[in-house]
Amino acid sequence: MQTILYARVSTADQTIEHQETQARQAGFKIDQVVADHGVSGLSTRLRDRTEGKRLFDMLRRGDTLVVRWVDRLGRNYRDVCDTIQEFLAKGVTVRTVINNMTFDGATTDPIQQAVRDALIAFMAATAQAQAEATKEAQKAGIEHARADTTVDNYRGRKPSYDREDVRLVQDMVSQGKGPSDIAKETNLTRQTIIRIRDRPAQAEAALVAWGL
Template structure:
């Protein structure tokens, strides 16, 4: 007996904070019908670094889908690492007789035996190549934006560190202890340095300009 065609939703959550619930709800709100048992979720998987066939549930997806089934994804970039991986995977599913649909924009890519007309197949392939290319370009832009953001933060931190100067080798409690000792009659610099685990030069700088020492601690939030 021929098995009843099924719709399988594939969900990729790239971070531990993401869940499949949002993508499942979005798909059902868009009118797609599928059983909970046919929701395949990959957790904590980077779409940039991991091919679909190398993901735990990606392998299961290839085993589960049969001719006549429908693969549903939020967008084409869910099922591949890069342009070639996405394109190769979708073409593999189409050759298997699986229809691929997207929740966003409700794109539909039918297998050859459904379309039959060579012109329709050519049009499908052209649209597929275009959409996969757009997804790849968006992924590249997102990576570059993240990299730019990280570089900006690091650059700002470096500039802030330069503005603050060298981090003090003592905390506020130590500074107060040193100042108390220096206030005594005939203070011994070497003993003060030893007792506070500081160098004699540091203690002498504090004695020479305690205000600078205090300002330095404030710049570093100490």
């Protein structure tokens, strides 16, 4: 039996190392890391990614698949649900670093299965909704930066966060976590977290202005 971490980054400013470090700090004993670089989780299915498709051959009954959150598997509702259910049917346990969620196919109780499947569906729907919201925020941020005639002359203070931080904060907010709890799990201040949460377009505009 082995524990495999699957990591995915869609932009150059994100890092696989960050996801691996976060998993190990959370207490996961990782035997192998499988990662895809520069791949969108919204438009590309897991089995259509160079490394993602390897998981379907690598994982065996009794193995554990670890992901930072289900959005690493994908941000398309149907793809995420189908992927997790396929792994569970193979006897693979799926665990998340954030909130330490565990999904397996061990239970035969129909009520417990229904609750498990409903939670998987909710998480998958949240991943897609967050991706769509992020796209809109990025679009608004770019338009805001372009419309601001002072951007070229004065960009303001350089953001203390990057796009990976923005995605992480938005993921945790979507899970119902407050600024104080998020601050404990990240290197960001409460003020920064609140700014990202309440003014996503401005947060994106600052990244655009600084070319981040």
